[in-house]
Amino acid sequence: EAGVTQSPTHLIKTRGQQATLRCSPISGHTSVYWYQQALGLGLQFLLWYDEGEERNRGNFPPRFSGRQFPNYSSELNVNALELEDSALYLCASSLEGVRETQYFGPGTRLLVL
Amino acid sequence: GIQVEQSPPDLILQEGANSTLRCNFSDSVNNLQWFHQNPWGQLINLFYIPSGTKQNGRLSATTVATERYSLLYISSSQTTDSGVYFCAVSSYNTDKLIFGTGTRLQVFP
Numbered sequence: 001e002a003g004v005t006q007s008p009t010h011l012i013k014t015r016g017q018q019a020t021l022r023c024s025p026i027s028g029h030t031s032v033y034w035y036q037q038a039l040g041l042g043l044q045f046l047l048w049y050d051e052g053e054e055r056n057r058g059n060f061p062p063r064f065s066g067r068q069f070p071n072y073s074s075e076l077n078v079n080a081l082e083l084e085d086s087a088l089y090l091c092a093s094s095l096e097g098v099r100e101t102q103y104f105g106p107g108t109r110l111l112v113l
Numbered sequence: 114g115i116q117v118e119q120s121p122p123d124l125i126l127q128e129g130a131n132s133t134l135r136c137n138f139s140d141s142v143n144n145l146q147w148f149h150q151n152p153w154g155q156l157i158n159l160f161y162i163p164s165g166t167k168q169n170g171r172l173s174a175t176t177v178a179t180e181r182y183s184l185l186y187i188s189s190s191q192t193t194d195s196g197v198y199f200c201a202v203s204s205y206n207t208d209k210l211i212f213g214t215g216t217r218l219q220v221f222p
Contacts, residue, residue: 035212043199043201044212045210045211048208056208090154098143098203098207098209098210099143101144101146101158102158102210103158104148104155104156106153106155
């Protein structure tokens with residue numbers, strides 16, 4: 001069974017641009033979560049989608065947004081990129097709900113110059 | 114919100130040694146997971162253990178929910194065990210996983 005996949009693996013952008021990151025969950029999983037791991041700041045919860053709806057978001061500005069498609073895959077969009085957005089972005093999926101085991105993808109490394 | 118503390122922050126071992134990593138949390142939890150992050154950043158799910166004890170090979174974990182802590186045991190450590198170990202929890206009042214700051218383990222031959 002395929003695990004969580006993410007694309008691209010690496011992304012280089014300049015300040016002010018927009019970045020789009022993609023995630024495909026494990027087959028059968030309806031919940032998708034996004035996390036940011038910036039250097040020195042640990043893993044921070046960004047967004048949770050389930051059945052196409054945003055269920056919860058972390059303490060991030062509105063320029064971090066996303067969506068979940070009917071096939072349960074998800075996109076994370078970061079607008080007006082800032083240098084401090086440079087980080088590893090991890091996607092996870094689970095059966096419905098935060099109480100379920102979350103499985104993580106390999107991540108997208110975003111570098112903002 | 115719920116607080117998660119992990120100890121020790123760093124651990125250096127020689128191959129073959131045993132170790133115990135601890136995770137303390139400040140509220141009742143409905144999800145607790147242990148992860149291993151390898152040097153390439155991949156988070157590997159080790160255990161889903163909001164309560165009780167589980168074992169998987171050389172690794173085992175115990176969560177005492179009433180006392181709000183969890184322990185991860187690594188026996189006969191190998192160099193491939195090196196990396197950062199994270200504990201993550203969600204509580205009945207939060208719809209998200211909160212990660213601890215991790216324990217960085219280095220195993221030398």
